[in-house]
Amino acid sequence: MFTLIKQYHAARRGRFExxxxxxxxxxFMNVGTAxxxxxxxTALDLEEIGCQVELSNTYHLHLRPGDEVxxxxxxxxxxxxxxxxxxxxxxxFQVFSLAKLRNIKxxxxxxxxxxxxxxxFMGPEESMQIQxxxxxxxxxAFDECIENPCxxxxxxxxxxxxxxWLTRCxxxxxxxxxxxxxxxxxxxxxxxxQGGTYxxxxxxxxxxxxxxxxxxxxxxxxxxxxxxxxxxxxxxxVEPYMPQNKPRYLMGVGTPVxxxxxxxxxxDFFDCVMPSRNARHGTIFTSQGIMNMWNVKYERDPAPLxxxxxxxxxxxxxxxxxxxxxxxxEMLAMRLAVIHNLYFYNHLMLQIxxxxxxxxxxxxxxxxxDILGRRI
Amino acid sequence: MFTLIKQYHAARRGRFExxxxxxxxxxFMNVGTAxxxxxxxTALDLEEIGCQVELSNTYHLHLRPGDEVxxxxxxxxxxxxxxxxxxxxxxxFQVFSLAKLRNIKxxxxxxxxxxxxxxxFMGPEESMQIQxxxxxxxxxAFDECIENPCxxxxxxxxxxxxxxWLTRCxxxxxxxxxxxxxxxxxxxxxxxxQGGTYxxxxxxxxxxxxxxxxxxxxxxxxxxxxxxxxxxxxxxxVEPYMPQNKPRYLMGVGTPVxxxxxxxxxxDFFDCVMPSRNARHGTIFTSQGIMNMWNVKYERDPAPLxxxxxxxxxxxxxxxxxxxxxxxxEMLAMRLAVIHNLYFYNHLMLQIxxxxxxxxxxxxxxxxxDILGRRI
Numbered sequence: 237m238f239t240l241i242k243q244y245h246a247a248r249r250g251r252f253e254x255x256x257x258x259x260x261x262x263x264f265m266n267v268g269t270a271x272x273x274x275x276x277x278t279a280l281d282l283e284e285i286g287c288q289v290e291l292s293n294t295y296h297l298h299l300r301p302g303d304e305v306x307x308x309x310x311x312x313x314x315x316x317x318x319x320x321x322x323x324x325x326x327x328x329f330q331v332f333s334l335a336k337l338r339n340i341k342x343x344x345x346x347x348x349x350x351x352x353x354x355x356x357f358m359g360p361e362e363s364m365q366i367q368x369x370x371x372x373x374x375x376x377a378f379d380e381c382i383e384n385p386c387x388x389x390x391x392x393x394x395x396x397x398x399x400x401w402l403t404r405c406x407x408x409x410x411x412x413x414x415x416x417x418x419x420x421x422x423x424x425x426x427x428x429x430q431g432g433t434y435x436x437x438x439x440x441x442x443x444x445x446x447x448x449x450x451x452x453x454x455x456x457x458x459x460x461x462x463x464x465x466x467x468x469x470x471x472x473x474v475e476p477y478m479p480q481n482k483p484r485y486l487m488g489v490g491t492p493v494x495x496x497x498x499x500x501x502x503x504d505f506f507d508c509v510m511p512s513r514n515a516r517h518g519t520i521f522t523s524q525g526i527m528n529m530w531n532v533k534y535e536r537d538p539a540p541l542x543x544x545x546x547x548x549x550x551x552x553x554x555x556x557x558x559x560x561x562x563x564x565x566e567m568l569a570m571r572l573a574v575i576h577n578l579y580f581y582n583h584l585m586l587q588i589x590x591x592x593x594x595x596x597x598x599x600x601x602x603x604x605x606d607i608l609g610r611r612i
Numbered sequence: 613m614f615t616l617i618k619q620y621h622a623a624r625r626g627r628f629e630x631x632x633x634x635x636x637x638x639x640f641m642n643v644g645t646a647x648x649x650x651x652x653x654t655a656l657d658l659e660e661i662g663c664q665v666e667l668s669n670t671y672h673l674h675l676r677p678g679d680e681v682x683x684x685x686x687x688x689x690x691x692x693x694x695x696x697x698x699x700x701x702x703x704x705f706q707v708f709s710l711a712k713l714r715n716i717k718x719x720x721x722x723x724x725x726x727x728x729x730x731x732x733f734m735g736p737e738e739s740m741q742i743q744x745x746x747x748x749x750x751x752x753a754f755d756e757c758i759e760n761p762c763x764x765x766x767x768x769x770x771x772x773x774x775x776x777w778l779t780r781c782x783x784x785x786x787x788x789x790x791x792x793x794x795x796x797x798x799x800x801x802x803x804x805x806q807g808g809t810y811x812x813x814x815x816x817x818x819x820x821x822x823x824x825x826x827x828x829x830x831x832x833x834x835x836x837x838x839x840x841x842x843x844x845x846x847x848x849x850v851e852p853y854m855p856q857n858k859p860r861y862l863m864g865v866g867t868p869v870x871x872x873x874x875x876x877x878x879x880d881f882f883d884c885v886m887p888s889r890n891a892r893h894g895t896i897f898t899s900q901g902i903m904n905m906w907n908v909k910y911e912r913d914p915a916p917l918x919x920x921x922x923x924x925x926x927x928x929x930x931x932x933x934x935x936x937x938x939x940x941x942e943m944l945a946m947r948l949a950v951i952h953n954l955y956f957y958n959h960l961m962l963q964i965x966x967x968x969x970x971x972x973x974x975x976x977x978x979x980x981x982d983i984l985g986r987r988i
Contacts, residue, residue, distance in 0.1 A: 270940040271933070276652040276947040280928060301911065301936040308912050309932050317928050535677065536684050552656060552693050556685050557647070560677040564646040567943060571652040 238452070238483050242592050246475060246502035249592035252452075252483050255422040256313070256321045256373045261483060261504040262588050264495065264581045265289040265323055267512060270296045271306070271316045274512055275574030276567065279318035285547060285575055286582035289321045289373075291507045294366050295330035298358075299349055303369035311371030311419035323507075324372035326363045326405075326428075328379045329456075329488075340380065342397065360404035368412040371419030376454065377405045379428040384461045391432035395441040398430050402445055424451035426485060432457060433466055435473045442477040452505070453478050454485035459508075468497055475502040492521060492584055492608040496601045499588055511581045515573035518562045521580045523604075525612035529573065534559045547579035584608075614828070614859050618968050622851060622878035625968035628828075628859050631798040632689070632697045632749045637859060637880040638964050640871065640957045641665040641699055643888060646672045647682070647692045650888055651950030652943065655694035661923060661951055662958035665697045665749075667883045670742050671706035674734075675725055679745035687747030687795035699883075700748035702739045702781075702804075704755045705832075705864075716756065718773065736780035744788040747795025752830065753781045755804040760837045767808035771817040774806050778821055800827035802861060808833060809842055811849045818853040828881070829854050830861035835884075844873055851878045868897060868960055868984040872977045875964055887957045891949035894938045897956045899980075901988035905949065910935045923955035960984075 242249035252259040266273060266287040273282065273290075282290060292312060297303055309315045312322055331338060335347035335356075344359020358366075363378035379398040382391055406425060413421050427445040431437030445453065455474055458467045471486065478484050485505035486498050495506055511521060518529035522542035527534075529541075540550035541558065549558070549572040561569035591600035618625035626637040642649060642663040649658065649666075658666060668688060673679055685691045688698055707714060711723035711732075720735020734742075739754035755774040758767055782801060789797050803821040807813030821829065831850055834843045847862065854860050861881035862874050871882055887897060894905035898918035903910075905917075916926035917934065925934070925948040937945035967976035 270936075270942055272937055272940070272942040272944040274943065276943040278928070278944060278948070280924075296940075300940050301932075305912060305932070305936070309914060309930065315930075315933055315936075317933075536681060538685060548656075552654070554685065554691075556677075556681065557691055557693075560646075560681070560691075561648055564648070564672075564676050566646055566648040567650065567652040567946065568648040568654060570943065571947070572654070 238481060240480065244592060244595065244597050247500050247592060247597050248502060248504055249589055250483065250504055254321050254373045255420065256319065259288050259321055260589055262499045262585055263288050263505055264585045265291040265505065265507040266578050267291050267507055267509050269293045270300065271312060273574065275516055275570045277571065277574060279316050281575065282318065285579040286586065287578065289323055290318050291323045293330060294324050294363060294370065295327035295334065297370060298327065298366045299351055303366040307369035307419060313371065321373040323374040324367045324370050324376065326376040326378040327358055327366065329381050331358060332381045360401040361408045364405055364408040364412060368409065368418060368423060372423065374424045374426055374452065375409060377402045377425060377427045379430055379456055381457050382430065382432055384432065386432045388434055391434055392437055395431040395437050398428065399441060399444045402427050402448060406448055406450065426450060426452040426454050428454045428456040429474055430457045433462060433470065438470060438474050439477055442474050446477060446479050452483040452485060454487050456487045458486065459488040459490055464494065468501065471498060471501045471503065493605055496605055500601060511577035512574045515577040516570045518573065520573060521577050525607055525610040527612055529559050529562050541576050545576065545580065547576050549576040614857060616856065620968060620971065620973050623876050623968060623973050624878060624880055625965055626859065626880055630697050630749045631796065632695065635664050635697055636965055638875045638961055639664050639881055640961045641667040641881065641883040642954050643667050643883055643885050645669045646676065647688060649950065651892055651946045653947065653950060655692050657951065658694065661955040662962065663954065665699055666694050667699045669706060670700050670739060670746065671703035671710065673746060674703060674742045675727055679742040683745035683795060689747065697749040699750040700743045700746050700752065702752040702754040703734055703742065705757045707734060708757045736777040737784045740781055740784040740788060744785065744794060744799060748799065750800045750802055750828065751785060753778045753801060753803045755806055755832055757833050758806065758808055760808065762808045764810055767810055768813055771807040771813050774804065775817060775820045778803050778824060782824055782826065802826060802828040802830050804830045804832040805850055806833045809838060809846065814846060814850050815853055818850050822853060822855050828859040828861060830863050832863045834862065835864040835866055840870065844877065847874060847877045847879065869981055872981055876977060887953035888950045891953040892946045894949065896949060897953050901983055901986040903988055905935050905938050917952050921952065921956065923952050925952040
């Protein structure tokens, strides 16, 4: 159940109760694609860096180790030893971005595995069955993520098919949740808004899926090549039609500044591979701006990555040491950098929540929006 | 200062006091070549898995980040945030195994960096200067590690040159330790026994270096292709000529069984990349034998890697999860496996020390020597 605690214009401070614990929103979900955070982090590390929700990918886990294996091991929570909320995506995005030879029909999508070419069919029912086997806290609806730009006619057909698929997702998950041996009988379902960059399609589709009374609603199909302004415009367009009493999730977004802007526009949930992927390449988010750890100026720098940070990396290691680890191609460089960047994101969300609690979100946002995006 | 606490035939239970804390022997040193344990472990992880001594490589750190950088950062202890004993090797082994175009003269070795081809000279004085900049607890003498097999004449010339080099090492380190701005004025020096597989050369060289009254003595040039029997024979040959009141270090050895056999023959210090390297490839040491994590029989196995193990990996994760991580090429697989294997080695040494303390080393060794080496 979602409770709206505070509201400042569109920005929302909320609390989402789940069977795996309470999620304080706005929240950033930490991405662990194949039931592991890239950069050698365990679920225990996630606890230490303030992660509230872990996000895993249905497509990847279906292929490897197989959702039946995860189910036999007691579900994803037990498998990876993480006992707080987990959101699983539907597999839709990966089917459209990774899989080969895909063929979209009304019943679902035929495609070949990107790992071994094996032919696979995934439709709304299959996606729900897989996510039910994983036993995540929140399942995402199976949708088509169209390319950008996309012809309007295709965008319309696709977004309407996504609505029909959503109805089937809801029916199937309701059925699965009542099975005696289901891993998580309280599994929730979020619907996904699509419609490309067409305002009328976005609004119409949002109105339709709002009627389905789901546990939450996501805006999908963004952060796929459109400009930042187009992305903010879509949020502003759709937001008035999203139920007030349900959490809203902006999928795959984004930079710290994107998140601040989207919170201001009424978003509650975020996820993005950016903090962990950038970390693995030596790009570090700090309270002063963005650092490149390969820069020679850090060769003898005894300071932590971020002097204002209390993460395990900053409490224990210097810029000089971490730069050395990157240059020496030591795996430890990635681990220390990922720990820091994820902590930075989780801590930013905490600061956003505190600012909302204390009625100073606007001044908080203004104080850091110029700083967080600059390269230092 | 080394104190012999117990002795059972040749096997020794000892205690070595250093400026960075006490080392209980027999001890296995955990290898962190470039000031980081491969597999994304930090110095804090080493503390958690019972490591007493960390070992870093002079050659690697001289090339990257440069020992002057480490010195400017306050020495290796501060650089990597490890405050217990560190042993640095001399660079000799890597000069002979990694470097290109090497040319050995009386003054030292001319060679090219394996990273960028840069021409470098390293002799006894240079090795001591680098190790002094690193500020390790124990510096190793600069020696030539000859190939196996090796003509006797070359082995004799080389082992005598290693003696002359050792005298220069001792003089130079004594000088460096008295400098006002030296990182560790209490840095100790271990000499190295060489002589290939020739008993008379080994004994003669050992007698010569024993006269130098060093802080400890190592047997080098083993684990380079000779048989296990040849290795044990060299230890048995040299051991009677090693000072009783100084620690003995068998360089680069070995399997759990090798360690048990060498402890029985009077060795106190060990190091080897085997536990961490094997871990990264999915080969796991356990109290029941050696496991290959790629084996399909672990696909749904909920047990920890070793049911008798109390390491952070075994306390939290299943074989099924770790096997999945290896198959999905997740870096986390390596971290969890390395944590386990190093813990296993450190814990084996603890068991050996307890057995010596309790006068049951022989029965302990017999109870596990057949089990630890078998593939399960």
